[in-house]
Amino acid sequence: MTDINSLAESLKKKFADVQVEVKDGRRAVAEVPSEQILDVMYFMRDSMGRDYLASLSGADYDDRIEVIYLVGSYSDGIIFITKTKLPKGNPAVNSVVEVWPTASFHEREAAEMFGIIFEGHPNLEHLLLPEDFEGHPLRKDYKWW
Numbered sequence: 001m002t003d004i005n006s007l008a009e010s011l012k013k014k015f016a017d018v019q020v021e022v023k024d025g026r027r028a029v030a031e032v033p034s035e036q037i038l039d040v041m042y043f044m045r046d047s048m049g050r051d052y053l054a055s056l057s058g059a060d061y062d063d064r065i066e067v068i069y070l071v072g073s074y075s076d077g078i079i080f081i082t083k084t085k086l087p088k089g090n091p092a093v094n095s096v097v098e099v100w101p102t103a104s105f106h107e108r109e110a111a112e113m114f115g116i117i118f119e120g121h122p123n124l125e126h127l128l129l130p131e132d133f134e135g136h137p138l139r140k141d142y143k144w145w
Contacts (some may be wrong), residue, residue: 002076004028007048014043026078034084037067038094043071043073045099046081053096054079056106058114065091065114071100079086086116113138114129 008020008028018040019031032040044050054070069082086093095118096103107118108127115136116125126133135142 002037002073002078003048005079007078007080010048011040011043014047015040021067024118028078030078030080030082032082032084033084034093037069038096038099040082041069041071044082044141048080049073049075050078050080051075052133053100054101056096056103056110057115058110058138060114060138062073063142064088067093067110067116090117090144091115092117092119094119099120112136115139 004022004025008022011030012020015036017033017036020028022028031065046143050071050073052072052074054072054100056067056069059066059068065088067084067086070079071082072079084093091114093116095107097107104121104123107121108124110116111118111124112127112129113136
């Protein structure tokens with residue numbers, strides 16, 4: 001079985017700016033600078049044996065927007081909870097669709113709900129909301145009334 005600590009060390013060795021915290025034998029949290037997210041995703045897939053993107057979602061904090069990626073492997077069950085922080089004024093990050101095609105729908109939903117711009121996404125059209133819907137309903141500053 002793959003050792004999560006050796007996977008975490010290989011990620012830190014390859015990307016000095018990535019912070020990794022091993023939570024237990026099957027989960028680790030990696031904080032990745034937004035400009036490195038695509039390179040990190042390729043590395044996780046090609047060099048760390050991570051073979052699927054389980055989830056991609058957004059989160060709105062008072063001072064930032066985050067994109068959270070759950071990247072795992074069917075063979076060892078180890079999940080990397082990978083986060084990248086974006087400024088609220090311009091929440092833009094590279095799309096990971098070229099690495100994980102399943103990210104397409106996840107990115108479309110996060111774009112719609114949080115206003116995250118996934119640069120290079122092949123089709124960032126509305127997914128859930130009507131075309132004329134204004135705003136991003138999961139942002140804290142969204143006014144429902």
